[in-house]
Amino acid sequence: MKYHALIIGLSVLALQSCTDNLIYTEPGTKATFTGNTYQTAFTGTSSISTFSPGSQILLNASGSLQIDNQVLTYIDNQWKARDEFGWTDGTETTNVTAFYPVYPDLAYTKENLYSKGGLEDVLYDKDEFTAGNTISLHFKHLFSLLTLQLNDDLQNGFQKIEVSCPAVVSAIAPESAEITLAAHETHTTSITQVSSSGKYSFIVPPAENMTITINIQTSNKKYTALLPSKSFTGNQEYTYNMKISEKMPGIVTAEDWIAFSRLINHNNITEYNGKTLADFGETVNGITTYYLLNDIDFKGVDCSKLEYVGGWSNRDRIFRDIFDGRGHKISNLILKPFNGHAGLFGKTGSSSIISNLHMESCSAYIKANDKSASSGIGTIASFNLGTIINCSVKNCFIMSEQEVDTGGLVGCSKQAIINCKVENTNISSKYYTGGLAGNACGIILNSFAANDTVKSTSNYSGGLIGRSFPSMTVIMANCYVHAITLPSIQRGALIGNSNQYHINNLFYPISSPNPIGNIKTTVTGASPYHFTNETKDAIYQLLNQWIDETAPTLYPDYTFTRWTDGGESLPAIFITDSQSESK
Secondary structure, X not given: OEEEOEEEEEEEEOOOOOOOOOOOOOOOOEOOEEEEEEEXXXXXXXXXXXXXXXXXXXXXXXXXXXXXXXXXXXXXXXXXOOOOOEOOOOOOEEEEXXXXXXXXXXXXXXXXXXXXXXXXXXXXXXXXXXXXXXXXXXXXXXXXXXXXXXXXXXXXXXXXXXXXXXXXXXXXXXXXXXXXXXXXXXXXXXXXXXXOOOEEXXXXXXXXXXXXXXXXXXXXXXXXXXXXOEOOOOOOEEEEEEEEOOOOOOEOOHHHHHHHHHHHHOOOOOOEOOEOHHHOEXXXXXXXXXXXXXXXXXXXXXXXXXXXEOOOOOOOOOEOXXXXXXXXXXXXXXXXXXXXXXXXXXXXOOOOEEEEEEEEOXXXXXXXXXXXXXXXXXXXXXXXXXXXXXXXEEOOEEEEOOOOEEEOOEEEEOOEEEOOEEEXXXXXXXXXXXXXXXXXXXEEEOOEEEOOEEEEOOOOEEOOEEEEOOOOOEEEEEEEEEOOEOOOOOEEOOEEEOOOEEEEEEEEEOOOOOOEOOOOOOOOOEEEEOOOHHHHHHHHHHHHHHHHHOHHHHOOOOOOOOEEEOOOOOOEEEHHHHHHHHO
16 A cells, blocks of 8 residues: 655635624513524635524523523524523623533533544634623634645545544533643544545644644555644634645555665665665755655565665665654564574664564574574664664564574664564573563663563573663663563563663563562662552553653653553553554
8 A cells, every 4th residue: 555745735714703783681681692693614704504493502601690501492583591591780791601512411521522533513602791781692613624625636536534633622611612632642533425525624623733644545545644733723724735746755565675675785786676765765954764655564575685674794784874664564574584683674873763663473583503693683673773763563473593682672772762562472582582672771761562472591581671781771761561471580570681770660560570680689760560450550650750750851852652541451552552443
């Protein structure tokens, strides 16, 4: 499935409010509510509709009228309640707030507002009236309208359009019309019905500096775009014209990946099967970024020409660039060993970044009789001197019959692993073996390993790392392990063996062995947990607390993925995982 970029043009249509003249009546009489008009669209006052008889609104008033959460019904050209309201003071003003629709429990909360999949359009009137006058209501839209106009190329074969909005309405206060946004949440709304006009509209919250993601699925193609960061205002429509741009560089197929591995490794190869490196990435201000634009399944693919990216031999070169997987997955790849190393990437340099890449159902196996070398074996990388961020490994098999650092994510890491996870993976070797990394120094932050088997047949093994380098310090913070199967000797729930380490806010099951294998006393910065309903919530809350309170001071340059309840199987999962499961 190919991903393509989109060209986006924006126009904004703002609305004006209108107010009828008020007819004065004597104080002390009953309050009268009229006015059943509302703005049909977000394009101005010329498009006006009316509520039908029997429609209901929720009303609040303060000042010379005191009304709390009363439901009014439109009958005989007036809004009427079961009991009449009388003016309490004829000299003051009254502030009135009215809402449509009315929810059965009168609660304007996330559960009601998103009950139909997307954010519901809410009409409201908030105004000040002179005491004694007839209150004439005129409703407008509380939220904003995002309209996407697709050109003919996108309309042809249209299947689905998705809008992911990084602002979620948690609640609305009926008495004030104030909107509360949920912290760090994203909501995705989909439309699958073809629009004959090519226009697709979504209700979005009025929020500042939103960057909205758009995915459009047509026959055999998928297009993606990020709308420029923009502040949205209630009761306004924002229209974006969407069309296909020039082809975005990136890797789309298994054959592309093979070509990429050959071109990146060999300076004397400038073209491979009609492809050049320019087909897979772009260079901006001297920094080159390569992109993965599609999930790639290597099952049944001839990988005899595939190499790991960035290598060790004289003809190869270390990978020093940026690789953005864009959230895509590589599956069923058998990682070929070379000189005792194995990994999707071989050796990465200090300036390298590997991000947003996921490996699933892949394997790497170094046999005892393979040509040996002292290095590492892992799914993402063999030897990491750069940054690996927002990556995952799931349902993989990694094994070395040689004395090689072996990890679920990376064999050996000397710089940074951030926002990563390894799940349901079998990892074993004769050397240092870890859920994330076999051997490590530098930093490992905001990551977890769960439901893995981690085993060294003759050395140390750990839930997160097998060993930290004797002469270097490993810094680990805001991580946890769960249901890790470790061998009976030389093991640690978090670290197999370490003499120089700094850890903070780490968690491991109370049934696990010591957090650090060679440390038999209390380890500061790591806490055991019972996996029960009482404690699993506390773990994800403590992980988020570290992100909110500690990370901004110690690691201001990184963005950390937030956590949520993992349900019955895990103490905590990344919020992004929860969102993908709910789509």
